[in-house]
Amino acid sequence: MKWAPEAESAIKKVPFFVRKRVRARVEKEAADRGKPMVALTDVKATQRRYLNNMESEVRGYQLDTCFGPNGCPRRAVNSNTLLPRIQALLEKEDLLGFLKKTVPGTLRFHHEFRISIADCPNACSQPQIKDIGILGACVPRVTEEACSRCEACVDACRETAVALTEDDDSGPVIDREQCINCGRCIPVCPTETLATGQQGYRIQLGGKLGRHPRLAMELPGIFSEDDISCVIRDCITLYKQRSRRGERFADLLTAEDVETYARHGRFPGADNPSPL
Ligand code: SF4
Ligand code: SF4
Ligand code: SF4
Incomplete structure (x- = not known):
């Protein structure tokens, strides 16, 4: 309109x-x-x-996405199934019912649990300041196809993560520490020397703005949609265990929690390791 x-x-x-x-x-x-x-x-x-009528508008969670599904050419992952899947999971978790039981006084939007999906590392939907941030990732793979040394990949990479060596017969070298898995170098390669490797999502936990802002902490790795469902479920379980008066998840989650989860696939005190 x-x-x-x-x-x-x-x-x-x-x-x-x-x-x-x-x-x-x-x-x-x-x-x-x-x-x-x-x-x-x-x-x-x-x-x-x-x-x-604010209280009746509160639905217990906020789920945002970037404009990727509307045709953004920068998408590192082209899945349209993650959003409805997370939405169904959040409805099932009945966060609104939980907030109604635990929050004293009027429910407000700032009590809601926040998740944001960005389909590439440009992060237009600000996943770094949400309780759970999800970022699309596409890992470039160097294939056996001969490289023409056109340097299109070098020009496309804004992280200076891809380079050609002195050796005329060798292909591109990717610095995996610098590479943010945006996938931009792949479509520009005319010889298919660079191809799509693992595709999935990065996950960041515990970001927030407000009086004490903090950027979300990253779980190392690239995750599938199934993995993301497990992580969200585990985060909500922890949130429900710890939240007493409508505190934000980000206020309840520590760096040690994220480290423990990254190492053992469960938060401290959780009964079962998640199947990650
Ligand atoms: S995060 Fe990436 S895919 Fe999403 S709108 Fe921004 S540039 Fe496009
Ligand atoms: S995936 Fe992105 S950051 Fe990594 S080498 Fe390619 S263009 Fe650079
Ligand atoms: S890998 Fe592809 S884009 Fe990069 S220099 Fe070789 S042919 Fe060109």
Whole structure:
């Protein structure tokens, strides 16, 4: 739906963590009224209702994605199944029911559990500041195909992670410490010397903004969609064990917890190791 410029400006002033939801609500309510374009009055009307009725709008979790599924050419992973899968898992975990039981007083958006998916390391949906951040990853693989030494891969890599050696007969060398697995060097290679290796997701835990901001801590490795479901379930179990008054997961998770999970596949005190 089209938006009038002043309506666009007004929606940009809505706090970012609920902007997507308010925007979708504004469009729906304007469409229900048969409007072809969102006007400033539509934004104000929806905003008023939203803020006056905040508790009934809280759904227990926030699940965001980047614009990758809308056709972004930078996607490192082209899966459209992860989002509905995580959504179903979050519904099953009944985080809203949990918050209603544990939070004293009014439920607010800041109590919600936050997960964000970005389909490549550009991280447009800010996974680094969410309780669980998920980033698409595509590991480049050097094949047996002869390299023409065109240097297209070197030019494409913004991390200076791929180089050609002095030896004319050798292929590209990838510095795995520098490489962030964005996959950009793969489609530019005309000889298929570089090909898609492992594809999946990186996982980051415990990021937040607010009074004491912290970037999320990374679990080493590349994870499948099945792995991600296990990690999310384990995180929610830990969150429900530790949260007493609606604290954010990020406030309850320590660096030691993440280290233990990375080593043993379970958080301290958890009964069973996850099948990771
Ligand atoms: S995170 Fe990557 S795939 Fe997603 S919108 Fe940004 S650039 Fe595109
Ligand atoms: S995957 Fe990305 S970071 Fe890694 S070598 Fe290729 S272009 Fe560079
Ligand atoms: S690996 Fe491919 S893109 Fe890179 S120099 Fe060789 S032929 Fe060119």
